[in-house]
Amino acid sequence: MTVADRPALDKDALRRRYREERDKRLRPDGNDQYIRLTGRFAHYLKDPYTPVTERPPKTDHVTVAFIGGGFAGLLTGARLKEAGVTDVRIVEKGGDFGGTWYWNRYPGAQCDTASYVYMPLLEETGHMPTEKYAHAPEILEHCRRIGKHFGLYDNALFHTEVLDLEWDEARSRWLIRTDRGDAFTAQFVAMGIGPLHVPKLPGIPGIDDFAGHSFHTSRWDYAYTGGDPSGAPLDRLGDKRVALIGTGATAVQCVPHLARSCRELYVFQRTPSSVDVRDNRPTDPDWFASIATPGWQQRWLENFTANQTGGPADEDLVMDGWTDIARRFRAKISALPPGQVTQESVLAAFEDADFEKMEEIRARVDAVVRDPETARRLKAWYRQLCKRPCFHDEYLQAFNLPGTHLVDTDGRGVERITERGVVAAGREYEVDCVIYASGFEVGTDYTRRAGYDIKGRDGVRLSERWADGMRTLHGMHVHGFPNVFIVQPAQGANLISNIPHNFTEAGRTIAAIVRHAVEHGHTQVEATREAEDDWIELLLSGTGRLMGSPDCTPGYYNNEGRDLGLKSWLNVGHPQGAMAYFAYIDRWRTSGEFAGLTFRS
Numbered sequence: 001m002t003v004a005d006r007p008a009l010d011k012d013a014l015r016r017r018y019r020e021e022r023d024k025r026l027r028p029d030g031n032d033q034y035i036r037l038t039g040r041f042a043h044y045l046k047d048p049y050t051p052v053t054e055r056p057p058k059t060d061h062v063t064v065a066f067i068g069g070g071f072a073g074l075l076t077g078a079r080l081k082e083a084g085v086t087d088v089r090i091v092e093k094g095g096d097f098g099g100t101w102y103w104n105r106y107p108g109a110q111c112d113t114a115s116y117v118y119m120p121l122l123e124e125t126g127h128m129p130t131e132k133y134a135h136a137p138e139i140l141e142h143c144r145r146i147g148k149h150f151g152l153y154d155n156a157l158f159h160t161e162v163l164d165l166e167w168d169e170a171r172s173r174w175l176i177r178t179d180r181g182d183a184f185t186a187q188f189v190a191m192g193i194g195p196l197h198v199p200k201l202p203g204i205p206g207i208d209d210f211a212g213h214s215f216h217t218s219r220w221d222y223a224y225t226g227g228d229p230s231g232a233p234l235d236r237l238g239d240k241r242v243a244l245i246g247t248g249a250t251a252v253q254c255v256p257h258l259a260r261s262c263r264e265l266y267v268f269q270r271t272p273s274s275v276d277v278r279d280n281r282p283t284d285p286d287w288f289a290s291i292a293t294p295g296w297q298q299r300w301l302e303n304f305t306a307n308q309t310g311g312p313a314d315e316d317l318v319m320d321g322w323t324d325i326a327r328r329f330r331a332k333i334s335a336l337p338p339g340q341v342t343q344e345s346v347l348a349a350f351e352d353a354d355f356e357k358m359e360e361i362r363a364r365v366d367a368v369v370r371d372p373e374t375a376r377r378l379k380a381w382y383r384q385l386c387k388r389p390c391f392h393d394e395y396l397q398a399f400n401l402p403g404t405h406l407v408d409t410d411g412r413g414v415e416r417i418t419e420r421g422v423v424a425a426g427r428e429y430e431v432d433c434v435i436y437a438s439g440f441e442v443g444t445d446y447t448r449r450a451g452y453d454i455k456g457r458d459g460v461r462l463s464e465r466w467a468d469g470m471r472t473l474h475g476m477h478v479h480g481f482p483n484v485f486i487v488q489p490a491q492g493a494n495l496i497s498n499i500p501h502n503f504t505e506a507g508r509t510i511a512a513i514v515r516h517a518v519e520h521g522h523t524q525v526e527a528t529r530e531a532e533d534d535w536i537e538l539l540l541s542g543t544g545r546l547m548g549s550p551d552c553t554p555g556y557y558n559n560e561g562r563d564l565g566l567k568s569w570l571n572v573g574h575p576q577g578a579m580a581y582f583a584y585i586d587r588w589r590t591s592g593e594f595a596g597l598t599f600r601s
């Protein structure tokens, strides 16, 4: 069908449908509907991958401590080493480097953003990703490669959780206490705890009652399922009835594997994901050699971000579902008659591009899924960026297998868990195992997710300082908390489609500041109150959030549909977009002036 042949979209009907689907899902309890994995649920968090080894507590001093051994810690650690800081200590709750890739080893796990821009430090380590979208074991191995390449293992503390951080003004250093009895000091502390590192369970009545086996996808129990993270068949599930709760990005990746192996698989759905084409392929070494010329990865990073966020870009190197979203939007804008590019027409063009894309994604469900009723229920009725877009070429297909059953709860969620199984829409499904693909805490307070509440100058806690919402300079520095760097995307580039790009720049920034301080004998560096206020004012001058709108169907992008006023508004990026932020921060740190920071000796 050509574009001209397509029936015109009834946009009002679509808007109405989107609203109805959202309203159906809004819940008064918002984030409180989820269960924290403490107390009687703590066993869900046990590390199934690496035994904990005994070690004596640390009471020494390091120049930089980094909390979190994922991409943020690795990237910053690497840049600090290059800057000549030899004693960097990464403190990590997992048993190795990797962060999200340490924990998430469920079958089918792979990156959703092209490896060439998603996997950090490829040029420095000389690694060629084997696929356009690498699978989890390769990414985890790459994390280890970075750790070894930059000598970050020597000083690292694994299976260690920070409990407390306290600023010692007299000695210009931080005292760090951990759950392993450590009490060491660091002149600088950086924190890259990850946006999605605290698994959560749905607060379904009776969740304690289930007598069979259960686990969360981020602690996959291969001893129970058989198979391994490389995709070997889950050969212990052949006689098992399995319930999978959740249909987000994790479920989309593991369903095809479960569907192939289980006797019966019941997929409990509250909200369907939008599942676009994946189109993965092996990397051709000749092609890779032709692109991997000096500086290639930075060029690719910038090209992807520019394409994805509407920045200037002559070509699209990555060419995938993420850049397609923006390509369509740009085409609409450039089709506007000259002089008619207003905020209103831009938003309308954005909505039009989205309607068309989502119609295609819904049509794909009909084209793939044979049972019309199942296909109807697998269709997502919201704007594409309301929820995390998914990309897969085997997920929808899995519902054509006779043993795979979609249990759609029409937005209501699972009703109850019993001793024998899962109840939805009044029917009990008896199962041997319940797997929770129920995601991670987002939108709760930073200090709650961190698991510690840093105590800065004059004994003020970060939770007190941020009681009315996050306030930073550049998303990284907080007045009253000297020598601390927070590594996360909000109030910076806020680039969600490729989180490692945010960390790549953060690593460079931190290394530049620390090197400057060390070279000049400065013992303290801190953002001024004025610089922080000016930055917040700049952020709030923007049009707000395209992602995370309260008009969207609820989910973690929009705090489960609950607008927290200023707190939600503060969760934005640079008003001119990610590329503008990256260009700005590059100028800021290379100028060597670090405007807005005060250095003291």
Ligand code: NDP
Residues within 6 Å of the ligand: 025, 109, 110, 111, 112, 113, 196, 202, 203, 204, 245, 246, 247, 248, 249, 250, 251, 253, 268, 269, 270, 271, 388, 412, 413, 414, 437, 438, 439, 440, 554, 555, 556
């Ligand atoms: P999500 O939070 O995206 O999904 C949780 C799922 O559980 C949702 O489908 C949710 O439904 C469902 N759910 C919650 N409560 C209930 C209930 N009571 N009854 C039934 N269903 C329920 O978690 P994921 O682990 O899938 O993904 C988290 C994030 O991790 C992704 O968004 C992505 O950013 C990242 N990720 C990235 C990957 C990659 O890059 N390759 C792969 C996997 C994850 P509802 O939508 O209605 O809330």
